[in-house]
Amino acid sequence: MAVTSRDNVIEVTKQVINEVVAPLAKEIDQKRRFPKEAFETFASNGLLGLLVPEEFGGLGGTLQDLAEVTELLATSCGSTAMCFQMHSVGTAVIASRANDVHKENYLKQIAQGKKIGTLAFSESGTGSHFYIPEIKANLKDDCYVLNGKKSFVTNGEHADFLIVLTNSVLEKKLDMIIVDTNLPGVDFKGTWEGIGFSGNNSIALEMNDVMVPETNVIGSGGEGMDLIFEVIAPTFIIGVAGANVGLARGAYNAALEHAKNRRYTDGRSLAEIQAIQFYLSDMYGAVESASLFNKSAAQAAVEGKEGAVLNVMQSKIVACDTAQKVTNIAMQVCGGYGYTKNLSVERFLRDARAGSVMGPTTEVLKEWVGKSVAGIPLF
Ligand SMILES: Cc1cc2nc3c(=O)[nH]c(=O)nc-3n(C[C@H](O)[C@H](O)[C@H](O)COP(=O)(O)OP(=O)(O)OC[C@H]3O[C@@H](n4cnc5c(N)ncnc54)[C@H](O)[C@@H]3O)c2cc1C
Structure with a gap:
């Protein structure tokens, strides 16, 4: 069943849980694997676009919908809920300030089930104080050049794009930059060894001279x-x-x-x-x-x-x-x-x-x- 509007989000979520999420919850935990079947279903039935505005083909969901969907998913499978949650936060931040490139390359594609996202905020040096990152973007021609390491990137290599938090080229400001995971220099490291959320694939990321188009910054620059x-x-x-x-x-x-x-x-x-x-x-x-x-x-x-x-x-x-x-x-x-x-x-x-x-x-x-x-x- 596809989600046709916000009105049947909960009905469809419950159906996916009964048919896909709940039956696989134990296996995902024991095999410590990404909940790919759930994500394939979210992609085909429209749920990936929960927080994409309707004008870009999404469901135009709100924080209330998110609260309900993550609660329902985690009642059966915590890993699936956490992966869906990090994707949804990545979606919401793009939707908040989307330029034309973001609308075409991300919002519409998320709504069509073609892209999964996540956040790459945490760094080993900053930990709980993720809002003071150490990495810094540099501008070269029309691109931001990113170098550095992030930790605990949920969804890891299953994500198509990352929202990277970085020091801005503007003095004492932060930026969030959308980084495609297939760009040269984006490299995921290791496996998830946490005691729980065994399928959330929260792993380390290394960026070596990753060149990201300037248009991929969210907002007007320095709005992090x-x-x-x-x-x-x-x-x-x-x-x-x-x-x-x-x-x-x-x-x-x-x-x-x-x-x-x-x-x-x-x-x-x-x-x-x-x-x-x-x-x-x-x-x-x-x-x-x-x-x-x-x-x-x-x-x-x-x-x-x-x-x-x-x-x-x-x-x-x-x-x-x-x-x-x-x-x-x-x-x-x-x-x-x-x-x-x-x-x-x-x-x-x-x-x-x-x-x-x-x-x-x-x-x-x-x-x-x-x-x-x-x-x-x-x-
Ligand atoms: C399952 C899982 C998924 C995650 N997914 C992501 C993700 O997708 N993207 C991402 O960017 N990050 C992610 N994280 C990282 C997570 O946000 C960090 O674990 C978190 O920021 C804490 O950092 P830390 O482990 O370095 O703890 P530390 O900073 O070392 O903190 C250790 C303890 O000290 C306390 N503490 C530290 N400073 C203070 C202070 N000033 N006052 C009071 N107490 C303090 C903390 O509350 C904590 O209890 C994930 C983590 C987990 C466990």
Whole structure:
């Protein structure tokens, strides 16, 4: 089924999950491979263009749609959700300032399912403080020349384009530049060895004299910091929060199912034990609260409500805490079985460990939220 408009995004997402994402989730985790079947389906049914404006053939989706889609995907497969999420952030930032080249070469092609993107922001030297990169673009003729290394590039060589964050040729400014991965000098290194999100293929990138047309800069040049706060931060935070709520929901669903079906010799099920009922209540409440909080933060951001930024920042803190808490409780509910690979709870628990250390990390966000409520400037 193809997505024909924003109205059937959720229906189609659920169908892809039932037919493709859920059946392959265990295999993608165990073989540590990219969720290529899911991406082929997103390409053919239009979902890759979720955040591409309708005028370029996309679905014109909003942060609310992203929150819902990443939550649904991660409820079955965290790796698929994370790969889709990084592609969507890359799409959103191009859409925010697209020139004619960007419209033809990226937005229309993403909507047609021909291009997958991602972000190349992190560097080993900058870590959590990704907004102060070390690499610098140089101008030569009509091209930016890029040299340097990036780390944790989700989607890796499966991406067709990268949004590279770099120091601008303008003094004390940043730029985001769209870099095609098939350009000479773009080289991915290594394999993803993380304990979770095993299929997200978040690997290192080396750029050696990569020549990128000047037109591939996003915005008018030097707008990188504005783009981080206007576009990247809300899109990244809401989508990652959605994914973390999904991981919590996936673990809760698995634990509930196990609690209802696991029977002792006296015929009682695990779910009939009061301590387990308390855990079920804790998980249910935490998942529903985090889900509602994220969707309401997304809605407030879309509607431009006062205080929306604060709730967006807080939403990732809440969702990542919830994912870690709920996956732990789920494992307790499932006992020794939960600790094995027979149940999906251990996968959700491993996946849930990533969100709080993905920049902006929980500590950095707490500092920003704390400063904001106290009326202290962030920088
Ligand atoms: C699964 C996964 C996928 C990823 N995908 C991408 C991607 O697609 N693109 C990309 O660019 N990056 C990606 N990243 C990178 C991610 O954003 C970084 O891991 C993150 O920025 C943290 O950097 P670091 O590991 O160097 O941590 P560090 O900077 O070394 O931080 C270590 C700890 O110290 C804390 N800390 C650091 N500074 C402060 C401070 N000033 N105040 C309080 N606490 C502080 C941090 O919060 C953290 O807990 C991914 C990471 C993971 C795990």
